[in-house]
Each structure stands twice: as C-alpha cells, then as structure tokens.
Amino acid sequence: MKKKSLIMLLSALMIVSSVAFGTIAYLTDRAGVTNKFTIGNVDIVVDETEVDEDGEPVPDPEYDPENPDPEHPDPNKRTEEENEYPLLPGTSYVKDPTLTVKAGSEESYVRMMVTITSAAELKQVFDELKIMYPEKFANGFVPNEHVEGWDSSVWPCYAMTENAEENTIVLEFRYPVAVPANDEADTRLPALFTKINVPGELTGSQLQTIGGLTIDVKGHAIQTAGFENEDAAWAAFDAQMKAEENLSGGEGETEGETGTGGETQNPEDTAGEGESETQTPEDETTGD
Numbered sequence: 001m002k003k004k005s006l007i008m009l010l011s012a013l014m015i016v017s018s019v020a021f022g023t024i025a026y027l028t029d030r031a032g033v034t035n036k037f038t039i040g041n042v043d044i045v046v047d048e049t050e051v052d053e054d055g056e057p058v059p060d061p062e063y064d065p066e067n068p069d070p071e072h073p074d075p076n077k078r079t080e081e082e083n084e085y086p087l088l089p090g091t092s093y094v095k096d097p098t099l100t101v102k103a104g105s106e107e108s109y110v111r112m113m114v115t116i117t118s119a120a121e122l123k124q125v126f127d128e129l130k131i132m133y134p135e136k137f138a139n140g141f142v143p144n145e146h147v148e149g150w151d152s153s154v155w156p157c158y159a160m161t162e163n164a165e166e167n168t169i170v171l172e173f174r175y176p177v178a179v180p181a182n183d184e185a186d187t188r189l190p191a192l193f194t195k196i197n198v199p200g201e202l203t204g205s206q207l208q209t210i211g212g213l214t215i216d217v218k219g220h221a222i223q224t225a226g227f228e229n230e231d232a233a234w235a236a237f238d239a240q241m242k243a244e245e246n247l248s249g250g251e252g253e254t255e256g257e258t259g260t261g262g263e264t265q266n267p268e269d270t271a272g273e274g275e276s277e278t279q280t281p282e283d284e285t286t287g288d
Contacts, residue, residue: 040223043102050079089200096191149194
C-alpha cells in the first residue's frame with residue numbers, strides 16, 4: 001500500500017505535459033541548496049541531474065570513469081538549482097533527486113519531502129481520464145508506466161498529507177536507518193527515484209487545468225544523539241521549524257510541516273480514498 005501513495009503523487013506530477021495544439025508546459029522542480037534543513041552538526045546536499053531546455057541530461061565534461069573524482073561522480077552534470085522540463089506525452093525524463101550527507105556530519109536521520117501543487121486540479125483530471133479511458137485508468141495509474149527507480153525498502157513512504165487550504169499533497173520519505181558519522185568522505189544515498197514517464201492521453205483543456213503544477217523536493221536531517229528514536233527526532237525537528245515560522249511571522253517557507261489544516265493520511269490507509277486511489281502492481285487488473 002505504501003507504493004500506492006508514492007505512485008498517486010508522482011504519477012500526478014507527470015500529467016503536466018505538452019499535448020494537442022503544440023502547447024508546452026514546464027514543470028518546475030526545486031531540489032536545491034535552499035531546500036536543505038538540518039538540526040545538529042549535520043550538513044546535507046540535495047541535487048539531481050541537470051537538464052537542458054529540452055529536458056535532456058547535460059553531460060559533465062570533467063567526468064572520467066577511468067579516474068573517479070568525487071566532485072564529478074556521474075557522466076552528467078548535477079545541479080542544486082531547479083530544473084524545468086518541457087513534458088511531452090509518451091516521453092521519459094531523467095529525474096533523480098539525491099541526498100548526500102557531507103563528511104564531518106554527526107550520525108543523523110534523514111528524510112525527503114515531496115510537495116505537489118494543484119492537487120484539486122489533478123484530481124479533476126484523474127476523474128476525466130478514468131471516464132475517457134476506463135480500461136487503462138479504472139484503477140489509477142499503473143506504477144511501472146509512470147515512475148522508475150523508486151525502491152520502497154530504500155526510501156519508505158512514511159506519510160502522505162493533503163492540505164486543502166494550500167491545495168497541495170506532500171509525501172514524506174524517511175531513509176530507514178540512521179546515516180553513520182563519517183569524517184573522511186561524503187555519504188551519498190540512493191536517488192529517491194530515477195525517471196518519470198509521461199502519459200500521452202491528455203487533452204489541451206486538461207493541460208490548461210493543471211498548467212501551474214510544480215514539484216518541490218526538500219532534504220531534511222537531524223542528529224540522532226539525544227533522541228530515543230526517529231519519531232522523537234522528527235517531532236523535535238518539526239516543532240523547531242514551526243517555532244521558527246511563528247517567530248518570523250509565518251513568512252517564507254514552512255519546513256517540517258506536512259499539511260496544517262489538511263488531513264494527514266498513513267499511506268497504508270489510503271485505499272478507498274475517492275477517485276485518486278492508485279493500484280499497486282499486484283492490484284492491476286488483466287487487460288489494462
């Protein structure tokens with residue numbers, strides 16, 4: 001059931017695409033240095049593959065597979081800034097938000113928060129697609145047709161939050177074990193996911209409905225020392241972020257808050273939650 005929550009959210013992201021009439025929409029994805037928040041002596045970086053204006057990976061000319069360099073570990077450039085994707089129906093895009101704990105950090109818990117805007121509009125489009133293509137979308141999006149590379153054992157989906165007031169959906173992914181202290185080298189964790197696959201059934205009007213959709217990926221970290229378990233640590237993290245938000249008068253980004261005024265759902269309890277339910281591969285019906 002945990003995979004359901006991920007796919008419902010991530011599949012929604014992929015709906016922003018170019019469709020009929022040559023319309024092109026851009027999905028803005030923030031996974032950068034301004035989106036890292038830590039408590040204790042910990043330092044993290046969230047980055048992903050840099051893409052060009054066509055959504056293609058930008059090669060890293062300094063990458064050398066014969067002489068590995070920790071500053072250039074991948075054949076493509078990495079970026080901590082936002083990417084823009086001209087999403088086209090039936091297209092697959094490299095998208096691999098990755099969290100790295102920097103050398104010298106204390107043992108820490110880490111998590112990644114994925115926020116999608118235009119939640120109500122997405123649900124509206126899901127309902128329309130289920131009417132238009134009942135066989136294909138009767139059970140929601142088929143996971144392996146829309147998301148690649150997410151491993152629920154590596155990045156379990158801990159919670160999903162819907163915030164009606166802000167019109168967002170937030171998924172919280174916690175790394176399942178504490179990241180050990182390492183004074184010698186950075187600890188680069190597996191990517192949250194690696195690709196998105198865009199469905200090609202949208203109409204021009206549906207694109208307009210969800211044209212302002214964005215995804216925001218944030219990395220959080222907190223030291224393990226002083227906490228009985230990760231739940232206690234993240235409760236303290238969220239409380240501190242909330243206190244700082246109150247101190248600043250509520251301006252700026254609110255971190256550690258997964259949906260004030262909304263309904264928080266455990267991913268295992270999402271079955272039957274209206275029309276946006278997404279089936280796991282085991283739940284697929286034959287003929288889809």
